[in-house]
Amino acid sequence: MLSHRRSPTSDHHHSAHHAHGAHHLFHGVLLSAAMPRFSFLLTVYTQKPILSTPFCNFSKRKIHFVKSIAICGIFCYTVRVHNRKDNRSMRMRKKKHGAERIAACRELLIDTPTLPAPDPQTYFPVPRPLSLEIGCGKGDFAVGMAAANPDQNWIAMERVSDVACLALEKAMAAKDTRPDNLRFLIGDARNLADWFPAHCVDTLYLNFSDPWPKAGHARRRLTHPDFLALYRRLLKQGGLLRLKTDNEGLFDYSLEQFALCGLPVEWMTRDLHHSERAADNIMTEYERNFSEKGQVIYSAWVRFPKEGL
CATH class of the missing domain: 1.10.287 (Helix Hairpins)
Structure with missing residues (x-):
């Protein structure tokens, strides 16, 4: 439950x-x-x-x-x-001059893609393996991962523009000290199929997504079978989904859906910060707060097989 x-x-x-x-x-x-x-x-x-x-x-x-x-x-x-x-x-307070602040970061922002969806590699100066984070929050994870992995291109997606504004400004402040491999997209994950061509993403990240605990809201969970089918279209064959959450209920639900959809769990832990992958883990801003309070973090890596769901 x-x-x-x-x-x-x-x-x-x-x-x-x-x-x-x-x-x-x-x-x-x-x-x-x-x-x-x-x-x-x-x-x-x-x-x-x-x-x-x-x-x-x-x-x-x-x-x-x-x-x-x-x-x-x-x-x-x-x-x-x-x-x-x-x-x-x-809710986060409305940002003063939010539109102007976002416009000042325009060089890192992807305009809402038009149909047909363009090749996302065109957003970057150099083609590289592509990672996509859905729900980037204030951008700590995206900025940190882009800096730590210069051999990859990163797109961080956020639905709420005021939150995306903070992430954009954080990335702009660090743009002279990291490779030009990070872009942001403001939009809803339900539109991914319209904004990205099929099989263009190597790795997809879900960090601390809303668990939508009510049974009637199950279809909104980002690990619901409807979204898993969307990710299957989005990811390259053999692509990887990496999940992090502090909500045990969402984690257990996600594991059930992975099994029902025939998605093998490549790696998982119920205490990420004390696991063998802790040293390489880039924390989000809230994850850092949870860790300081002793809250365990759940994580799973799921491989999408070439044959499909």
Whole structure:
């Protein structure tokens, strides 16, 4: 069963669940105060009609009834407003002059590709094996991997433009100290088939994707069979998918889907930072925070066979 603790889809989603305990306490206090009123309303509707009582009792009961309605309404409104504020705080604030800041990094940004999808190697000065990160967050991983692997070209994809703005600026600040092998694409992973030709990616990275814990949201998970079929089209035959997450539920779900789709797991660990690959691991910004708090990181490398799914 998937945990309801969210991971970033890209990393910026991940802070959402850390405040849930305080939210539940707040709602519990409000509910405790309002519960007697709810009980009274239930009693009113299950007993004899109000008009059958004496006038004096009717007046008192009517006043109590109206007060109960008002208190219950205030309770519902307060919870709704509180949740709305919480949701706003979980999202990244709108960046001032975001469009201008992104435009200043235009040399690293891929315009939304047109149909038919162009060869992604045309975005780089030198053709090299291509790696694609879906949900790059603030760009720590993409910038670090591009610098550590100058023999590869990298495309970092991010759906939220304000988050992509930070990643672009981070890459621009380091562009004079690394090879020209990193580009960014702002868009949704569901459009990958329109933006990339078939079998053009060597390695695909999913780092701390949103686990979408509700069963009704399973199709949104980036390891759902629909996405795995998309990756099969995108990756070269024998291409590699590398997954990292702090969410055990998403990790177990992903392993199940890999098995159902006939995708062999080449390597996996339930504690990446204490594994044999820890020394070569490039951390994302949130991964670094998780590590400092002792949170284990799950990882799997999955090979897409040449014969297909």
